[in-house]
Amino acid sequence: MGPELQAQIAELNIVCLAGGVGGAKLASGLAQIAPTQHLTIIVNTGDDFQLLGLTICPDMDTVTYTLGDVSNLQTGWGREGESWVTIEEVRRLGGPSWFSLGDLDLATHLVRSQFLAEGQTLTSATRHLCTQYGIKTQLLPMSDQAAPTMIVTKDDVLPFQTWFVKEGWQPAIRQVQLPQDVRATAQVIHALEKADIVIVAPSNPFVSIDPILNVYPIREMIMDLPRAVVAVSPIVGGKAIKGPAAKMMAEMGLPVSAAAVASYYGELIDGFICDQEDAHISQTIHCETLVCDTIMRNKGDRARLAEDVLGFALSVAD
Amino acid sequence: MGPELQAQIAELNIVCLAGGVGGAKLASGLAQIAPTQHLTIIVNTGDDFQLLGLTICPDMDTVTYTLGDVSNLQTGWGREGESWVTIEEVRRLGGPSWFSLGDLDLATHLVRSQFLAEGQTLTSATRHLCTQYGIKTQLLPMSDQAAPTMIVTKDDVLPFQTWFVKEGWQPAIRQVQLPQDVRATAQVIHALEKADIVIVAPSNPFVSIDPILNVYPIREMIMDLPRAVVAVSPIVGGKAIKGPAAKMMAEMGLPVSAAAVASYYGELIDGFICDQEDAHISQTIHCETLVCDTIMRNKGDRARLAEDVLGFALSVAD
Numbered sequence: 359m360g361p362e363l364q365a366q367i368a369e370l371n372i373v374c375l376a377g378g379v380g381g382a383k384l385a386s387g388l389a390q391i392a393p394t395q396h397l398t399i400i401v402n403t404g405d406d407f408q409l410l411g412l413t414i415c416p417d418m419d420t421v422t423y424t425l426g427d428v429s430n431l432q433t434g435w436g437r438e439g440e441s442w443v444t445i446e447e448v449r450r451l452g453g454p455s456w457f458s459l460g461d462l463d464l465a466t467h468l469v470r471s472q473f474l475a476e477g478q479t480l481t482s483a484t485r486h487l488c489t490q491y492g493i494k495t496q497l498l499p500m501s502d503q504a505a506p507t508m509i510v511t512k513d514d515v516l517p518f519q520t521w522f523v524k525e526g527w528q529p530a531i532r533q534v535q536l537p538q539d540v541r542a543t544a545q546v547i548h549a550l551e552k553a554d555i556v557i558v559a560p561s562n563p564f565v566s567i568d569p570i571l572n573v574y575p576i577r578e579m580i581m582d583l584p585r586a587v588v589a590v591s592p593i594v595g596g597k598a599i600k601g602p603a604a605k606m607m608a609e610m611g612l613p614v615s616a617a618a619v620a621s622y623y624g625e626l627i628d629g630f631i632c633d634q635e636d637a638h639i640s641q642t643i644h645c646e647t648l649v650c651d652t653i654m655r656n657k658g659d660r661a662r663l664a665e666d667v668l669g670f671a672l673s674v675a676d
Numbered sequence: 677m678g679p680e681l682q683a684q685i686a687e688l689n690i691v692c693l694a695g696g697v698g699g700a701k702l703a704s705g706l707a708q709i710a711p712t713q714h715l716t717i718i719v720n721t722g723d724d725f726q727l728l729g730l731t732i733c734p735d736m737d738t739v740t741y742t743l744g745d746v747s748n749l750q751t752g753w754g755r756e757g758e759s760w761v762t763i764e765e766v767r768r769l770g771g772p773s774w775f776s777l778g779d780l781d782l783a784t785h786l787v788r789s790q791f792l793a794e795g796q797t798l799t800s801a802t803r804h805l806c807t808q809y810g811i812k813t814q815l816l817p818m819s820d821q822a823a824p825t826m827i828v829t830k831d832d833v834l835p836f837q838t839w840f841v842k843e844g845w846q847p848a849i850r851q852v853q854l855p856q857d858v859r860a861t862a863q864v865i866h867a868l869e870k871a872d873i874v875i876v877a878p879s880n881p882f883v884s885i886d887p888i889l890n891v892y893p894i895r896e897m898i899m900d901l902p903r904a905v906v907a908v909s910p911i912v913g914g915k916a917i918k919g920p921a922a923k924m925m926a927e928m929g930l931p932v933s934a935a936a937v938a939s940y941y942g943e944l945i946d947g948f949i950c951d952q953e954d955a956h957i958s959q960t961i962h963c964e965t966l967v968c969d970t971i972m973r974n975k976g977d978r979a980r981l982a983e984d985v986l987g988f989a990l991s992v993a994d
Contacts, residue, residue, distance in 0.1 A: 411729045411789025443759055447783030451808045453790050461779055465765030471729025472771050490769045 359391065359665050367668055368393055373553040373584075377402045377566020378417045379434045379600050380592055380654075381559035382424035384667070385495070387660030388557070389425055392668070394494040398549040399425075400576070402561070403480065403499045404507030404536070404569030405518045409457055410448065412467040413474055416519065417566065418484060418499060419466060426491030428462075434600060437462040456524045481543050498549065500570045501540050507569050508535040518565060527602040531609045534564050536572040550579040555671045558589035560652060562603045563622055564610070571626070581626060585675035588629035590652055590667060591616035595635040599653065617642050629674035631667055646674050677709060677983050685986050686711055691871040691902075695720045695884020696735045697752045697918050698910055698972075699877035700742035702985070703813070705978030706875070707743055710986070712812040716867040717743075718894070720879070721798070721817045722825030722854070722887030723836045727775055728766065730785040731792055734837065735884065736802060736817060737784060744809030746780075752918060755780040774842045799861050816867065818888045819858050825887050826853040836883060845920040849927045852882045854890040868897040873989045876907035878970060880921045881940055882928075889944070899944060904993035906947035908970055908985060909934040913953040917971065935960050947992035949985055964992050 359367075372392050376385050376399050385399045399421060406415045416435070423429035423437060430438045440460035449455035459467070466487060473483035479502040488497055509521040511529035521527060542550075550556075561567055567589075571577040580587055593616045598604040607614045612622070616632040620643045623630070630643050633652040640647045648670040654660045677685075690710050694703050694717050703717045720735045734753070741747035741755055748756045758778035767773035777785070784805060791801035797820040806815055827839040829847040839845060860868075868874075879885055885907075889895040898905055911934045916922040925932045930940070934950040938961045941948070948961050951970040958965045966988040972978045 408793060409790070410786035411731065411793055412786075413729065441761055443779035444762060444782045444786065447780050448786055451783055451787045451805065453783070453787035461761035462765050464762045464782070465769055465771070468728035468730075468762070468766055469769045469771035472727065475726060475729055487769065 363665070363669055363672070366672055367391065368396075370554045370668070370672075371396050371549075371552040372555050372557065372668070373398050373400060373549050374557040374559055375400050375402075375561075375567055375570045376417070376421055376559040377561030378405075378420040380590075381417070381561040381566065382421040382429070383654040383660050384557070384559045384590060384664060385421055386424050386657070387654065387662070387664030388668075389495045390657070390661040391664050398496045398498060398553075400498050400500055400546055400549065400570055402566045402569050403501060404505050404565065405522070406504070407506070407517055407519045409454060410459075412471045413480075414457070414459075414467050414519075415470070415480070415484075415499070418497065419463070421497055422466070422484075422487060422491055422493065425493045425495060425497070426488075428491065436460050457519065479543070481545055496545075496549070498543065498545050500542060500546060500573045500576065502543050503540050505537050505540040505569060505573060507565055509565075510535055522602070527605065531606050533610075534568065536569055540573045542573045542576050546573075546576065547579070550576065550583060553584045554586075555668065555675065556580050556584045556587045557667055557671065558587065558623065558627065560590040560592040560599065562592060562598075562601060562606070563619055564603070564606055577626070586628045586671045587626060588631060588667060588671045588674060589620070589623050589627045590663070591619050591630065591632040591636070593619050594633040594652060615639060620644065620647070629670055631670060646670075681983070681987055681990070684990055685709065686714075688872045688986070688990075689714050689867075689870045690873050690875065690986070691716050691718060691867050692875040692877055693718050693720075693879075693885055693888050694735070694739055694877040695879030696723075696738040698908075699735070699879040699884065700739040700747070701972040701978050702875070702877040702908060702982060703739055704742050704975070705972065705980070705982030706986075707813045708975070708979040709982050716814045716816060716871075718816050718818055718864055718867065718888060720884045720887050721819060722823055722883065723840070724822070725824070725835055725837045727772060728777075730789045731798075732775070732777075732785050732837075733788070733798070733802075733817070736815065737781070739815055740784070740802075740805060740809055740811065743811045743813060743815070744806075746809065754778050775837065797861070799863055814863075814867070816861065816863050818860060818864060818891045818894065820861050821858050823855050823858040823887060823891060825883055827883075828853055840920070845923065849920075849924050851928075852886065854887055858891045860891050860894050864891075864894065865897070868894065868901060871902045872904075873986065873993065874898050874902045874905045875985055875989065876905065876941065876945065878908040878910040878917065880910060880916075880919060880924070881937055882921070882924055895944070904946045904989045905944060906949060906985060906989045906992060907938070907941050907945045908981070909937050909948065909950040909954070911937050911954075912951040912970060933957060938962065938965070947988055949988060
């Protein structure tokens with residue numbers, strides 16, 4: 359990174375909206391290059407659910423494990439070096455075992471559930487866990503209220519993780535249902551008030567980013583406040599990098615393309631970053647567009663993309 | 677066992693009141709010699725507590741693991757062949773780790789907590805777990821309501837497990853506080869209505885048996901209904917076989933002896949079983965007394981004591 363860009367970044371207050379894997383990787387890249395005290399990751403909690411007495415926050419855990427450098431890079435979820443003694447016994451005892459909780463991962467949910475049972479907020483429990491995982495970047499749940507994302511299929515209305523994991527995201531989606539009257543925390547509002555740049559991570563627009571924007575007044579603040587809002591496409595060459603984004607777009611009657619994602623975000627964003635594979639469609643995008651390599655295979659890729667994104671955001675802001 | 681006694685036992689409906697280790701061992705002996713459909717173990721739930729989001733039932737678990745033949749015979753609690761990955765990670769993450777939850781043991785609490793979260797009763801969750809552990813004997817929690825036993829010390833009023841495990845039962849006890857207005861389940865009442873013989877296991881009278889008797893209308897039904905009520909002394913030679921019973925008796929100003937236990941049970945019992953080591957004091961006991969070997973070192977000992985207890989109960993009932 360050039361000294362000029364470095365100096366500019368050092369002055370920025372940056373907020374990143376993140377879901378699971380894609381969000382975690384970009385957050386980790388941002389954490390490598392931006393000053394800790396100026397970076398906040400607002401994480402989707404629409405996937406959170408209760409199982410086996412525990413409160414499980416899949417997106418927050420993915421971001422935490424990635425930033426804490428303990429994530430399983432093979433699976434894209436869970437802890438590295440994981441074992442499965444307890445969940446195998448849960449299965450043997452006839453309990454629900456469709457959500458693969460490893461023995462190390464389980465400790466996170468147990469400690470979180472303990473703090474919540476003591477009356478702490480999810481924000482406070484998250485801060486505690488981040489400290490224990492050695493994470494200095496501020497990770498904030500979008501809300502301390504429950505805000506379950508529901509997936510409407512032909513036959514059912516399913517909580518997100520039931521659809522995503524238990525049903526293997528196979529039932530065709532008709533609609534994503536987001537809850538009414540969920541409020542952002544004071545910490546989220548404070549971070550957005552200060553934000554110069556908001557980055558929408560390459561996460562699923564419908565079930566990772568929309569749930570965050572749906573929390574009042576996050577969308578309103580992002581429309582009004584920052585100098586620039588830029589989004590990174592989760593769709594590359596007409597396919598999702600990971601997960602059901604492409605399948606959902608097709609089922610909801612949208613073109614499966616980076617341009618359609620940009621168009622979906624519409625007036626919210628001032629700039630859009632798509633992969634070089636989609637360079638040919640960059641002219642059709644309604645806002646300023648950066649074409650670069652958006653695939654994050656390793657830590658170096660994450661930092662490089664973070665740098666590209668911030669440099670672009672600064673140019674858009676000017 | 678002689679054919680005559682065997683025939684008599686086959687006709688009996690037997691209820692055993694049990695706490696943890698001593699209760700579990702005698703219950704296991706009774707399960708070896710009494711017909712499954714005529715035996716009910718009513719288990720103390722005064723020790724139950726919430727930790728890490730989970731509902732933990734220490735006495736019920738000890739009885740379950742003992743009857744399911746998966747208990748750790750060395751420690752007297754928990755599962756055999758246990759590992760500790762999750763609780764070590766909980767400790768590392770700054771969560772409460774004073775209650776040693778093994779990875780296998782944890783599965784029991786997770787499955788129970790799941791069933792409770794689904795709105796099932798503790799009785800129903802217990803039945804499910806017993807089936808999974810291959811237990812045919814009916815194990816019943818004394819109540820489906822929370823009924824926390826509190827320990828009053830000089831400085832504190834502590835939930836039982838906090839005093840027992842976290843404080844290592846060291847703070848001197850001033851009083852055991854039992855909750856008001858706890859009701860027995862329909863299943864407990866049904867078992868007691870049918871009971872010919874009630875056996876009070878060699879469990880702690882103050883924190884294992886009293887909490888059961890305190891549940892309305894268990895004490896009243898036991899006073900009125902069965903042909904005989906017999907108790908096995910948890911005190912042998914002035915010492916507790918295991919746990920804090922002797923220390924508690926001394927701190928509450930009682931003589932530490934089998935005779936004092938018999939006297940404490942008073943009119944509730946028709947017969948008392950003390951160890952041969954206490955043969956010399958058996959004459960001072962207010963009710964009929966059997967002197968025998970009450971120490972259960974192995975499965976054979978458990979069955980032998982169960983046989984002695986039932987034979988004695990039948991003689992008292994006549």
